[in-house]
Amino acid sequence: MTGVPEGEGGSVTLDMLKQIMAQFAKERDWERFHSPRNLLLALVGEVGELSEIFQWKGEVPKGLPDWKEEEKVHLGEELSDVLLYLVRLSDMCGVDLGKAALRKVELNAIKYPAAKVCKEMKEDSEIPAAPINNGSGIEGD
Amino acid sequence: MTGVPEGEGGSVTLDMLKQIMAQFAKERDWERFHSPRNLLLALVGEVGELSEIFQWKGEVPKGLPDWKEEEKVHLGEELSDVLLYLVRLSDMCGVDLGKAALRKVELNAIKYPAAKVCKEMKEDSEIPAAPINNGSGIEGD
Amino acid sequence: MTGVPEGEGGSVTLDMLKQIMAQFAKERDWERFHSPRNLLLALVGEVGELSEIFQWKGEVPKGLPDWKEEEKVHLGEELSDVLLYLVRLSDMCGVDLGKAALRKVELNAIKYPAAKVCKEMKEDSEIPAAPINNGSGIEGD
Amino acid sequence: MTGVPEGEGGSVTLDMLKQIMAQFAKERDWERFHSPRNLLLALVGEVGELSEIFQWKGEVPKGLPDWKEEEKVHLGEELSDVLLYLVRLSDMCGVDLGKAALRKVELNAIKYPAAKVCKEMKEDSEIPAAPINNGSGIEGD
Numbered sequence: 001m002t003g004v005p006e007g008e009g010g011s012v013t014l015d016m017l018k019q020i021m022a023q024f025a026k027e028r029d030w031e032r033f034h035s036p037r038n039l040l041l042a043l044v045g046e047v048g049e050l051s052e053i054f055q056w057k058g059e060v061p062k063g064l065p066d067w068k069e070e071e072k073v074h075l076g077e078e079l080s081d082v083l084l085y086l087v088r089l090s091d092m093c094g095v096d097l098g099k100a101a102l103r104k105v106e107l108n109a110i111k112y113p114a115a116k117v118c119k120e121m122k123e124d125s126e127i128p129a130a131p132i133n134n135g136s137g138i139e140g141d
Numbered sequence: 142m143t144g145v146p147e148g149e150g151g152s153v154t155l156d157m158l159k160q161i162m163a164q165f166a167k168e169r170d171w172e173r174f175h176s177p178r179n180l181l182l183a184l185v186g187e188v189g190e191l192s193e194i195f196q197w198k199g200e201v202p203k204g205l206p207d208w209k210e211e212e213k214v215h216l217g218e219e220l221s222d223v224l225l226y227l228v229r230l231s232d233m234c235g236v237d238l239g240k241a242a243l244r245k246v247e248l249n250a251i252k253y254p255a256a257k258v259c260k261e262m263k264e265d266s267e268i269p270a271a272p273i274n275n276g277s278g279i280e281g282d
Numbered sequence: 283m284t285g286v287p288e289g290e291g292g293s294v295t296l297d298m299l300k301q302i303m304a305q306f307a308k309e310r311d312w313e314r315f316h317s318p319r320n321l322l323l324a325l326v327g328e329v330g331e332l333s334e335i336f337q338w339k340g341e342v343p344k345g346l347p348d349w350k351e352e353e354k355v356h357l358g359e360e361l362s363d364v365l366l367y368l369v370r371l372s373d374m375c376g377v378d379l380g381k382a383a384l385r386k387v388e389l390n391a392i393k394y395p396a397a398k399v400c401k402e403m404k405e406d407s408e409i410p411a412a413p414i415n416n417g418s419g420i421e422g423d
Numbered sequence: 424m425t426g427v428p429e430g431e432g433g434s435v436t437l438d439m440l441k442q443i444m445a446q447f448a449k450e451r452d453w454e455r456f457h458s459p460r461n462l463l464l465a466l467v468g469e470v471g472e473l474s475e476i477f478q479w480k481g482e483v484p485k486g487l488p489d490w491k492e493e494e495k496v497h498l499g500e501e502l503s504d505v506l507l508y509l510v511r512l513s514d515m516c517g518v519d520l521g522k523a524a525l526r527k528v529e530l531n532a533i534k535y536p537a538a539k540v541c542k543e544m545k546e547d548s549e550i551p552a553a554p555i556n557n558g559s560g561i562e563g564d
Contacts, residue, residue: 012239013154020246027255033338036201037460040192041337044467047188048330051181055323056315059482060177063235072234076241079231083242086227090220093213094204098153100217101224105161114168174479178319182478185326189471196464197456200341294521295436302528309537318483322474329470333463342459345517354516358523361513365524368509372502375495376486380435382499383506387443396450 014087014098021088039089046081053078155228155239162229180230187222194219296369296380303370321371328363335360437510437521444511462512469504476501 025031053075054060064072090097166172194216195201205213231238307313335357336342346354372379448454476498477483487495513520 044333051323052327080242080245101221104221186475192464193468362524362527383503386503
């Protein structure tokens with residue numbers, strides 16, 4: 001119905017999702033509701049639903065070994081909702097999300113050079129909290 | 142350095158971003174910090190930064206016609222940060238995000254059939270707030 | 283049952299809410315779930331539900347003149363959920379929220395002196411976006 | 424300068440904070456920016472900053488025994504920012520937050536009767552994840 005291709009998700013491009021979302025909104029006459037701030041708040045709503053899945057679980061190991069299949073399916077749906085609104089928000093803001101993401105990765109690579117970061121980590125190994133807390137993610141702020 | 146391909150972002154796949162993020166974390170020895178809940182909170186932090194861009198602006202028209210180029214670049218960076226953490230979180234949870242997104246689109250198409258939605262909208266045209274508020278997004282809940 | 287006092291909410295103190303929440307958790311043996319990060323994610327979940335109320339509405343005037351009574355009641359519930367988790371999170375972190383809030387107000391008053399801000403606003407009156415976007419809220423960053 | 428009373432925070436009422444915020448906005452001519460959705464997005468921004476404090480820490484014990492004093496002060500500031508925007512948002516929506524919070528506590532007490540919850544917990548003691556995940560917080564959804 002939506003012209004979604006078969007198969008695994010590995011080849012799914014951001015552009016493909018953008019087009020699917022655009023067509024989806026057009027067919028339902030929802031374009032008028034898809035203003036940037038409406039979509040942003042919808043995105044926040046979905047992040048809330050994603051958080052609810054994890055809220056009473058305490059720390060959760062990678063790969064979610066103890067989760068039931070239905071919990072994982074539900075998680076996939078909430079992750080997808082965040083993604084779909086993010087793609088639609090980017091589109092409505094005129095931002096090429098794929099291009100922006102590649103550029104951000106490059107910026108992060110410059111900001112956190114692999115060699116330097118590892119060296120700092122080693123030197124600070126007895127006080128691991130300090131460097132971690134101030135920027136051991138994808139980016140600082 | 143990061144092996145990012147040249148060109149526009151249209152052909153960027155979720156799988157490509159997943160691999161870039163995995164390599165990025167590995168090179169910096171950040172894998173130990175990338176637990177699901179750490180990444181989720183980092184995602185929430187980035188959604189906060191995205192919201193800050195829009196917070197004092199009142200309603201914003203599609204395409205952001207009045208925004209300066211530097212504001213749009215900044216927006217692209219924050220949208221990307223949300224995407225990159227979302228991709229990484231999905232990977233650390235063992236969720237194939239592209240596959241899940243395509244499946245979610247199908248579910249949404251079933252939940253909100255194009256013809257039916259348009260008909261309801263027409264019938265409720267004098268009270269547009271009611272049906273909109275209860276699910277005219279990508280999904281209800 | 284919960285020992286909540288009668289009357290209007292004007293005299294409700296943060297300390298009163300803290301004690302109510304502590305008793306509530308104790309009576310249900312929920313204290314073991316109320317770790318800081320569990321509560322933080324629950325708070326994010328409630329902020330998501332709050333956002334959902336506003337997501338498809340476009341700009342909304344102060345006082346919500348066009349909202350139905352039941353919508354306002356629902357809004358009050360979601361605002362309350364955010365507050366209650368915030369109070370509980372503060373308590374579980376050993377933070378005196380009322381004291382911290384008063385201190386933050388003082389810091390904001392120093393950071394944004396009333397006279398200076400008004401003068402800057404007047405001078406920048408033809409480019410209102412600049413000063414607004416970088417700090418016309420309660421605080422800057 | 425802001426007329427904030429001296430002493431501990433235990434006696435701080437929501438009404439007091441509401442009045443401080445109203446005066447603060449008025450003195451800086453910020454009332455025009457304090458529309459409901461602007462304030463909501465500002466709130467989301469602050470929740471993001473709060474999350475950043477916890478994002479790379481893994482599970483954190485109650486009372487934050489290993490945190491430095493400056494980290495706790497910073498945490499108090501971010502918790503306060505969320506509270507202050509929440510109070511201001513409620514005011515701009517015409518919601519009596521204190522009253523709404525007391526009412527919500529009563530609703531929660533009815534929804535999760537202390538005796539019944541404890542009994543269920545005991546019966547489900549070998550599968551604690553199930554009942555917890557579906558509503559062992561302040562409220563369900």
